[in-house]
Structures are given as C-alpha cells and as structure tokens.
Amino acid sequence: MSQEFDEESNPQINIHRRLYEHDQLRQDFMYEKPKFTYLKPQCTPAEVKCQKIIYNTFPILNWLLRYNWRKDLLPDFIAGLTLAIMNIPQGMAYGLLAKTSAVVGMYTTFFPVLIYIILGTSRHNSMGTFAITSLMVGKVVLEHSDTSYFPDNMNNNNETVTIVPTGYSPTQVASALSLVVALVQLLMFILRLGAVSVLLSDTLVSGFTTGAAIQVFVSQLKDLLGIKLPDLKGYFVTIKTLQTLIEKIQETNYATLTISAIVILILIINVQFLKPMVAKKSAIPVPVELFVIAIATIISKYCDLKGEYGVKIVGTIPTGFPDPTPPPLDLIYKVLLEGVTIAIVTYSISYSMAMVFAQKNNYEVDPNQELLAMGASNIFGSFFSSMPVSASLTRSMLASAIGGKTQIVAVIGCVLLVFVLLWLGPIFELVPKCILASVIVVALKGLLLQVKEVMAFWKLSKLDALVWVITCLTVVLVSIDIGLLVGIGMSLATIFYLSFKPNTCILASIPSTDLYLDSKRYKGCREIVGLKIFQYSGGINFATRNIFKSDLFTLIGIDPQKEIINRTKLYELEDQINGNKEKINKLRRKVDYSLKCLIMDFSTVSCVDPSGIAMLKSVIESFEKINVPVYIVGCTDSVYNLMEKCGLLTTKSSFLRLFPSIHDAVKCYSNVFDVSIERAIHKISVASM
Incomplete structure (x- = not known):
C-alpha cells in the first residue's frame, strides 16, 4: 500500500546550487591528493614511541594497570575456578584424541596459556585444547609416530593401515608440530598477515567445524563401544572406521557400552536441564563432568574395571613438570604442510572468537598481535611437551557467561592446574577412556547442531549454502586438510563468480x-x-x-559499431539517385536516432x-x-x-x-x-x- 507524502509531517529538501562538472568541483574546493604519511608516526617523540611499543607488545598492561580488583576479581576467580575444573576432563580427553597421552592435553592447557595471558589482546578467549585441533594433531601423530606407541595397531595384518616405524614418540611429534605452527604464525606476524582470516568466511568455518566434529564423533565410537580398532590414517578415514566398526560390532565390550550410555545420559541431562536451572540461581555451574570422573575413578579402582571387565583406562600420568626439551628438529620439514594448515585454522577460529567477545564487551583485538601471541605461546609450549594451542568455544563462552572479565580467569585456572600437575595426576590414572570419550561427544553438541545453519545459508545465499555443504562433506568423507583446501577454493571461486556477475x-x-x-x-x-x-x-x-x-x-x-555500419549503408543508398526505396526504408527502421x-x-x-x-x-x-x-x-x-x-x-x-x-x-x-x-x-x- 503506497503512502502519499504529507508536506506538514515529512521534512522537505530544497537545494539551490550551481551545476558542477567534476574538474570544476575539484578546483573550487581545492582538491589535494593524500600525502604519504607512513613516516609521520615514526617521527613521534622517543618516550611516546617506546611506551606505545611496550603497550602494543604486552597488551596485558592495557587492562591490568586499570584492573578493578574490588569489582572484577570475584567473577574472574569464579570463572577461573570453573575453567580449571573443566580443563581437567577436557585436557585429558583431547590429549587422547590427539593420539598422545592424557597429560599432554593438561600441559597444553597450562604452558602456552602463560604466554598468551601476557601477549594476547583477547580478554575472554580460553586458550588450550580444542577438539578440532586435537583431531588434526592426531592425524599427524599417527603419520610420524612409532607403532609401538599404539597397542591397538600391534599384530595387525591389514596392510592399508600399517604405520611405518620412525622412532618418534607421539609427544615428540606433537611438540614438533607445535613448533612448526609457531614458526608459521610468527612469520605471518612479521609479514602482517593478520587479515588472512578473511579467507575463512563464517560459512566456511561453520561447514568445516561441523565436518570436523562429525569426524571427532566417529573417532570416539571405538572407545564408547570398547572395540579394539587400528588407528587408521590417510584419506576416507571416517568411512573406513565405520566399515571396520560394523565388521567388529560383535566385539563390543558391554561393560564399556553401559558406562558410556550412562555417562552420556547424565551429561546430556546436565546440559539440557541442570545447567539452565542452576544458572537462574547461581553463576557457578555444577562441575558434573568432574564429579562423573571422580565417581568413575572410585568404581574403576574398587571394582577393577580393567582386570574384571576389560575396560580401557587412561594409564600412567606422570607428576611434576616436564623438563624443557627442544622438539626433534629433523621432524620439522616432515610436518611442515600440516603445520601450515593447523596454524591457519587455529588462528582463524581463535581470532573469530576474539572478535565476537571484543564487540560484545567494547574493546579491540589486534589481528597481528594475536598471531604473535599464539606463535610465542606455541614456541614456549613446544619445549614442554605441548601440542598446538587454540581457543575453545565451549570454555570461552562459559567463562563469559559466568562473568569473567579478563585473562585473570586464565591465571587462576593455571594456578589451580599446578596442583593437578604436581600432585593430583596419579588420581586420574584409573579413569576409563570411555568416560573421556563421552565428555568429548557431549561437548561436540554445539558444533554438530551447526548443521541447522544450512537452511539459513540457503535462504540468504545458495552459493554460501553450497560452500557449506561441499566443505562439510569433503571434511567428513575425505580428510580435514583436503576439506579446508576445498572450502577455501570454493569460497574464492564464489568471489570470482560474483565479481563476473556485476x-x-x-x-x-x-x-x-x-x-x-x-x-x-x-x-x-x-x-x-x-x-x-x-x-x-x-x-x-x-x-x-x-x-x-x-x-x-x-x-x-x-551497439555503436552496428549503428555505424547501418548508418553508412543508409547514407550510401540515399546518395544513389535510383536508390532502392524498400531497402532504404528497411535500413531506416534499423537505424536508431532516439x-x-x-x-x-x-x-x-x-x-x-x-x-x-x-x-x-x-x-x-x-x-x-x-x-x-x-x-x-x-x-x-x-x-x-x-x-x-x-x-x-x-x-x-x-x-x-x-x-x-x-x-x-x-x-x-x-x-x-x-x-x-x-x-x-x-x-x-x-x-x-
């Protein structure tokens, strides 16, 4: 229904000015080309420049010197305590997912975080282990580790899954990969490539993380069912895993399956019902995951789940800090390509999350400084048996929801983790692996539910939906790295296609x-x-x-060219004394003088x-x-x-x-x-x- 403009209720615009041509406008209003100003900031006083460099290099000073201890310390302490409790089961679980020991996951939630606290510009990102990163690391660990570290692979006659011994332990491979990721991120920092994250659009990241979450879920089925499977490598791992699981389904350990089902049910009830109820009355969530692990550990010890029922347990967890040891340098060139992929993925996911929290809480994050922070964190972590670090969506969102304001949350979390690493590690040696697999599966809920976004993308842009579907399917069916490359290629192809359709x-x-x-x-x-x-x-x-x-x-x-030809023919016919009138009239109809x-x-x-x-x-x-x-x-x-x-x-x-x-x-x-x-x-x- 059209509306008529009412002069009394609608403002009117009346402008009187001369008619301008572009060059006259420039002349009248004294247009000047912008001057090259790169050197101007370099000419600031030395004191100001030095202070700016210090604050930019160590962003912790920007908020720590203005920290409101009375107002912010309590919510930060509560959030830090909660994350420390959450880091214990997740760190162990993601360490195993990366095909290393559980303690490597714990190290990753501690050592690299110490550096990120000082150098990172995000005040809310919870750095440490992340499911997708662990899955990508696990693929590399399988490729380059000695088979003697993987008991399930021993005495296996299937040639397609045989891994050639190299003499490297999983921890060595993970730490070498962490060093490569660090070097790539530092090189990107030097080249000021912080904007590289634009290559990963929201659509691409959603499809990629959903596909990776499906891969993680499938990889945990063997631990949930208690079936011994060889660790597969190469392409089409998801299909091979499902095929092998179906073939060996009769080998299911029913004790393991029962424990997994009970734990998953408890965790789902916690996520769906208990957490929302507790959130209404208290900012501190109930650490159900830790309670489940504690109860399972007691049952495992006194019921001898491993000996009596064949339930796999975590095994030895060393106490104390590892001695600082450089990663094997001869491994660097072998894991270089995978390191580049992981460097880009971890940075893009972490920076995207940092941007979300920065916009929500009205502060700025520097993309290039984030590269420096993550690169330095990974270098430090690589000397202490850590794998590449990334921000965790679940932990970051939880800390923000509880009321965490700054990286003091991470400081408190690290302090509490010290007690676990120094004295409490052996307590968790009897934790059944199926418990940790259950924790991982339930934590994937948010990523798996991203599949709902396909319809929203379809309504907004069918090309975006196509990028999502192809990226997700390639990650699931082929491999994570190929899926990422295909997704980036599809995104760039979409940009080129749209640029050719102005x-x-x-x-x-x-x-x-x-x-x-x-x-x-x-x-x-x-x-x-x-x-x-x-x-x-x-x-x-x-x-x-x-x-x-x-x-x-x-x-x-x-078309001017056709018009010129038609007019030339018309003029030639009109110049002829006995010109064909029918042809002249026909040409006149073709010629457009309008x-x-x-x-x-x-x-x-x-x-x-x-x-x-x-x-x-x-x-x-x-x-x-x-x-x-x-x-x-x-x-x-x-x-x-x-x-x-x-x-x-x-x-x-x-x-x-x-x-x-x-x-x-x-x-x-x-x-x-x-x-x-x-x-x-x-x-x-x-x-x-």
Missing part, C-alpha cells in the same frame, strides 16, 4: 526530485526522452571489461584498471562517431585519478564530460539539447498509459 541496470527519474532509481524495480519512476542512464556496480578490469560493454549495449538497446546522450553512473564502481580504461576509451569513441555524448558521473577520486593517468581525460571534449552527480549531468543534458526534463518525463508517462 549488477547493471538502467536508472530512471522520480519526477520533481534529484533521485534516480532502477527502472525495472521501481515502477513509479520514468525514463527521460533521448537519455539513457546506465549504472554499473563492481570493478571494471581486464576480466570484466567485456561484461561491462556487453551489458551496456544490451540495456541501452544500441538516443541523444548516454550517462554512465560510476558511483558504485569500486575500481578500474588500465585495461578497463582502454575499453572505456573505445566505447566513448564509438558513441562519438554516432554523435552521442557520454557523461560519466559519481567517480571516486581514485577512479578519476587513474582516468587522468591513462590519458582518458586529456582528449575530453563535448563528447566526454564528468559530473559529480547524476542530476548535474541530467541538467547539463537539458541545457545542451534544450530539453525540458518535466515535459520529457510527462511525454513518456502519457505514452506508457
């Missing part, structure tokens, strides 16, 4: 205003007699120049390259040959400057003029061709009725 339209006037809208979308606007206003949205470059020309000729209904002027709206043109300028020059010359002047309007200064550099404006005449707005060009057309715009619009309106 939006073009013919604009028409809203009577008695200076507004011009798409004539196909707005039925109330009217075209002006003898004038076509062509709008192009996008970049004009070597790849899109032909699209620009084709769309222009199609929409205005005239177009008097062409306006090209460049207000939505983002960039132009020399190839695009050359195409524009040839188009303008073609229209000049049929006596149709071209007015270019709304150029950005960068586009105008390039036109000037490429010589397009040096030959400027009455056939090429530039204006700051469409209305300036329309008024010029009205003056040059002595056309009343209102009458021209009225004439079309009457004709269309």
Whole structure:
C-alpha cells in the first residue's frame, strides 16, 4: 500500500546550487591528493614511541594497570575456578584424541596459556585444547609416530593401515608440530598477515567445524563401544572406521557400552536441564563432568574395571613438570604442510572468537598481535611437551557467561592446574577412556547442531549454502586438510563468480526530485526522452571489461559499431539517385536516432584498471562517431585519478564530460539539447498509459 507524502509531517529538501562538472568541483574546493604519511608516526617523540611499543607488545598492561580488583576479581576467580575444573576432563580427553597421552592435553592447557595471558589482546578467549585441533594433531601423530606407541595397531595384518616405524614418540611429534605452527604464525606476524582470516568466511568455518566434529564423533565410537580398532590414517578415514566398526560390532565390550550410555545420559541431562536451572540461581555451574570422573575413578579402582571387565583406562600420568626439551628438529620439514594448515585454522577460529567477545564487551583485538601471541605461546609450549594451542568455544563462552572479565580467569585456572600437575595426576590414572570419550561427544553438541545453519545459508545465499555443504562433506568423507583446501577454493571461486556477475541496470527519474532509481524495480519512476542512464556496480578490469560493454549495449538497446555500419549503408543508398526505396526504408527502421546522450553512473564502481580504461576509451569513441555524448558521473577520486593517468581525460571534449552527480549531468543534458526534463518525463508517462 503506497503512502502519499504529507508536506506538514515529512521534512522537505530544497537545494539551490550551481551545476558542477567534476574538474570544476575539484578546483573550487581545492582538491589535494593524500600525502604519504607512513613516516609521520615514526617521527613521534622517543618516550611516546617506546611506551606505545611496550603497550602494543604486552597488551596485558592495557587492562591490568586499570584492573578493578574490588569489582572484577570475584567473577574472574569464579570463572577461573570453573575453567580449571573443566580443563581437567577436557585436557585429558583431547590429549587422547590427539593420539598422545592424557597429560599432554593438561600441559597444553597450562604452558602456552602463560604466554598468551601476557601477549594476547583477547580478554575472554580460553586458550588450550580444542577438539578440532586435537583431531588434526592426531592425524599427524599417527603419520610420524612409532607403532609401538599404539597397542591397538600391534599384530595387525591389514596392510592399508600399517604405520611405518620412525622412532618418534607421539609427544615428540606433537611438540614438533607445535613448533612448526609457531614458526608459521610468527612469520605471518612479521609479514602482517593478520587479515588472512578473511579467507575463512563464517560459512566456511561453520561447514568445516561441523565436518570436523562429525569426524571427532566417529573417532570416539571405538572407545564408547570398547572395540579394539587400528588407528587408521590417510584419506576416507571416517568411512573406513565405520566399515571396520560394523565388521567388529560383535566385539563390543558391554561393560564399556553401559558406562558410556550412562555417562552420556547424565551429561546430556546436565546440559539440557541442570545447567539452565542452576544458572537462574547461581553463576557457578555444577562441575558434573568432574564429579562423573571422580565417581568413575572410585568404581574403576574398587571394582577393577580393567582386570574384571576389560575396560580401557587412561594409564600412567606422570607428576611434576616436564623438563624443557627442544622438539626433534629433523621432524620439522616432515610436518611442515600440516603445520601450515593447523596454524591457519587455529588462528582463524581463535581470532573469530576474539572478535565476537571484543564487540560484545567494547574493546579491540589486534589481528597481528594475536598471531604473535599464539606463535610465542606455541614456541614456549613446544619445549614442554605441548601440542598446538587454540581457543575453545565451549570454555570461552562459559567463562563469559559466568562473568569473567579478563585473562585473570586464565591465571587462576593455571594456578589451580599446578596442583593437578604436581600432585593430583596419579588420581586420574584409573579413569576409563570411555568416560573421556563421552565428555568429548557431549561437548561436540554445539558444533554438530551447526548443521541447522544450512537452511539459513540457503535462504540468504545458495552459493554460501553450497560452500557449506561441499566443505562439510569433503571434511567428513575425505580428510580435514583436503576439506579446508576445498572450502577455501570454493569460497574464492564464489568471489570470482560474483565479481563476473556485476549488477547493471538502467536508472530512471522520480519526477520533481534529484533521485534516480532502477527502472525495472521501481515502477513509479520514468525514463527521460533521448537519455539513457546506465549504472554499473563492481570493478571494471581486464576480466570484466567485456561484461561491462556487453551489458551496456544490451540495456541501452544500441551497439555503436552496428549503428555505424547501418548508418553508412543508409547514407550510401540515399546518395544513389535510383536508390532502392524498400531497402532504404528497411535500413531506416534499423537505424536508431532516439538516443541523444548516454550517462554512465560510476558511483558504485569500486575500481578500474588500465585495461578497463582502454575499453572505456573505445566505447566513448564509438558513441562519438554516432554523435552521442557520454557523461560519466559519481567517480571516486581514485577512479578519476587513474582516468587522468591513462590519458582518458586529456582528449575530453563535448563528447566526454564528468559530473559529480547524476542530476548535474541530467541538467547539463537539458541545457545542451534544450530539453525540458518535466515535459520529457510527462511525454513518456502519457505514452506508457
């Protein structure tokens, strides 16, 4: 239902100014090219510069010196205590998921975090182990570790899953991988490649993490069922695992299955019902996971679950801190490619989460500083048997929900973990592996439910939905690294496809205003007699120049080259004394004299390259040959400057003029061709009725 404008209730705009051409506007308002200012910040006083460098390098100073101990310490302490309790089962579980020992997961939640607290710009990211990172690390560990470290692989006759011994322990491979990830992230920091995360769109990250979560889920089935399976490597691991599980389903350990089912049920009840109920009355959640592990440990000890029922347990957990040991350097080149992939994935996920918390809590995160923080954290961790570090969505969201304000949360968590690492480790040696697998599976709930986002992506953009589906399926069916590459390739292909499909339209006037809208979308606007206003949205470059020309000729209904040929033939026939009248009339119908002027709206043109300028020059010359002047309007200064550099404006005449707005060009057309715009619009309106 259309609404009429009421002059009393709606503000009116009345503007009176002279008609401007683009160069006259520049001259009158003293346009100057921006000066190169890179050296200016370097010339600041040494004191100020030194202080800025210190604060930028050690972001902890930005919030620690202004920390409100009275107001923020209690919520930070509660959040830190909660995360420490949560880190115990998750650290152990993700350590096993990475095909290392449970204690490696604990080390990862402690040593690298100490460095991130000092260098990281995010105040809410909970760094440490993460399911997807652990899965990617586990794949590399299987490739390069000695088979003697994997009891399930021993005496296996299946050649497709045999792993060639190399002499490296899983911990050595994980720490070497951590060092490679660190070096890659530090190199990215030096090259200022913090913006590399833009390669991973929200759609890609969602599809990738969902596919990886499915892989993690499938990898835990053997521990949930108590079935001995060889650790598979290579591609199509998910399919191979499911196939082998089906073949060995009769070997299910029913004691393990029963424990898994009970624990998963308890954890789901906790997540779905208990947590929301407790959250209404207290900010501190009930550490159900830790209670379950404690009870299971007691039962495992006194019922001898391993000896009597064949239930797998975690095994030896050493106490104390590991001696600082450099990773084996000869492993670096072997895990380089996987390290690059993990470096990009962990950084992109962590930075994306940091951005969410920063926007929510009104502070800034520096993408390049995050690279330095993560790189330094991984280097430090690699000397203390840690695997690559990443932010955890579950723990970060939990800390924020409890009320955590800063990385004091991580400090308190690390202090409490010291007691576990120094004295309490052996308590968890009897924890059944199926308990930790259950913790992992339930923690995957949020990632697995991302599958619901496909429909939302489909409604917004079918191309985005296609990227999601293909990325997810490739991760699940082939492998994580191939899935990531395919996802990035699909995202880039989508960008290129959209850049080759620019939006073009013919604009028409809203009577008695200076507004011009798409004539196909707005039925109330009217075209002006003898004038076509062509709008192009996008970049004009070597790849899109032909699209620009084709769309222009199609929409205005005239191809200057064909028009020149038709007019030449017509003139030749008319010059003949006994010219064929039938041919002359036929040619006259083909010749179009209705177009008097062409306006090209460049207000939505983002960039132009020399190839695009050359195409524009040839188009303008073609229209000049049929006596149709071209007015270019709304150029950005960068586009105008390039036109000037490429010589397009040096030959400027009455056939090429530039204006700051469409209305300036329309008024010029009205003056040059002595056309009343209102009458021209009225004439079309009457004709269309």
